[in-house]
Amino acid sequence: MSISNNILHHIENFTAQRDKELLAFSLLKSIRDILNPIRISILTLNGQDEPIMEISLSNGESCDYRYQDIKVSDSTRASLDYINTWHLDELMKAHDDQYTSFHVLQQSRQLNQYLIITLDNKPSRSESYIIKGMLSIYSNFSSLLADAQTDELTGLMNRKTFEESIIKLYQGSAFSELTDSHTNWIAIIDLDHFKVINDKAGHLYGDEVLIHVSRVLRQTFRQDDMLFRFGGEEFVVLMRNLTRQECADLVDQFRTSVQEIAMHDLEPITISAGICEFLNDTFHITLMDHADQALYYSKQNGRNRITFYDEIVEAGLAKQNNVTHGDIDFF
Numbered sequence: 001m002s003i004s005n006n007i008l009h010h011i012e013n014f015t016a017q018r019d020k021e022l023l024a025f026s027l028l029k030s031i032r033d034i035l036n037p038i039r040i041s042i043l044t045l046n047g048q049d050e051p052i053m054e055i056s057l058s059n060g061e062s063c064d065y066r067y068q069d070i071k072v073s074d075s076t077r078a079s080l081d082y083i084n085t086w087h088l089d090e091l092m093k094a095h096d097d098q099y100t101s102f103h104v105l106q107q108s109r110q111l112n113q114y115l116i117i118t119l120d121n122k123p124s125r126s127e128s129y130i131i132k133g134m135l136s137i138y139s140n141f142s143s144l145l146a147d148a149q150t151d152e153l154t155g156l157m158n159r160k161t162f163e164e165s166i167i168k169l170y171q172g173s174a175f176s177e178l179t180d181s182h183t184n185w186i187a188i189i190d191l192d193h194f195k196v197i198n199d200k201a202g203h204l205y206g207d208e209v210l211i212h213v214s215r216v217l218r219q220t221f222r223q224d225d226m227l228f229r230f231g232g233e234e235f236v237v238l239m240r241n242l243t244r245q246e247c248a249d250l251v252d253q254f255r256t257s258v259q260e261i262a263m264h265d266l267e268p269i270t271i272s273a274g275i276c277e278f279l280n281d282t283f284h285i286t287l288m289d290h291a292d293q294a295l296y297y298s299k300q301n302g303r304n305r306i307t308f309y310d311e312i313v314e315a316g317l318a319k320q321n322n323v324t325h326g327d328i329d330f331f
């Protein structure tokens with residue numbers, strides 16, 4: 001294959017991806033085919049500069065995804081600090097007959113992502129040029145993908161992304177570190193009497209309330225919790241590795257913080273929530289139905305409260321219509 005056909009093939013390949021991680025993997029594979037590096041990786045750090053994901057490809061080895069125990073060497077840390085201090089897009093370091101180049105893929109207050117390539121020879125001018133071009137295409141496509149996954153008004157993940165995210169959680173390591181007491185949870189959160197807010201103060205004002213509520217969601221929940229705007233005034237939160245009490249405290253803290261949102265002279269804004277345990281062997285549509293029944297109970301019993309699904313089961317108020325993974329093949 002000629003070099004231009006080869007490059008076109010790689011571009012075609014990674015713009016066909018609809019998943020951020022697969023897109024990152026395609027980028028690594030393309031660059032590996034072109035540069036034949038010793039090691040290539042994408043390192044993602046959170047807002048506190050802690051590593052939260054590393055996807056790596058070493059020569060001849062398969063792809064390795066890591067979400068925990070990610071080791072970042074002192075020299076890598078120093079290079080990333082240098083990039084950030086001097087607002088660079090890239091940096092090349094020579095060491096022990098090797099060359100490591102660092103490229104910024106994404107930079108924001110919540111997330112920093114870098115491509116790190118270690119080579120045994122310095123890339124030629126044309127190779128550097130090709131890599132730059134690929135990174136630009138990757139970055140443009142990645143922001144298009146992010147736009148498609150984000151709710152425009154609040155910046156939270158949208159409903160379509162929820163389906164994809166929850167299926168990934170079933171398939172991934174989300175359940176491996178759990179104990180009997182620490183499990184995963186799903187909460188559906190719904191603003192109370194939002195129609196009244198819209199009717200009294202107008203739709204634009206209602207939009208502003210949704211933006212403030214989303215801000216409080218981000219402030220209250222942890223970095224690893226996944227936040228979705230599910231539709232209108234309904235939000236979904238996926239929480240990992242919490243005891244029942246910790247989960248209750250977190251959602252309740254959100255409930256009380258929402259009431260402190262100060263806007264005009266309307267009644268305080270309140271929310272109701274329904275929570276259920278995120279069980280690995282139960283289909284997510286059943287889980288959502290459980291959380292929804294708990295939410296309904298909160299709404300029917302005074303609003304501005306949270307209810308766990310197992311509470312209504314104990315009270316004999318829950319409908320049983322479980323679907324397990326065995327019943328539906330969704331992969």
Ligand SMILES: Nc1nc2c(ncn2[C@@H]2O[C@H](COP(=O)(O)OP(=O)(O)OP(=O)(O)O)[C@@H](O)[C@H]2O)c(=O)[nH]1
Nearest residue numbers: 190191192193194195196198203204206207232233
């Ligand atoms: N401002 C604004 N309003 C929205 C948006 N999406 C949905 N809504 C409104 O949200 C309101 C939801 O009303 P209902 O479903 O009756 O719920 P509610 O008034 O919150 O009542 P309860 O949930 O029973 O407490 C409707 O008036 C919708 O028009 C949006 O993006 N912006």
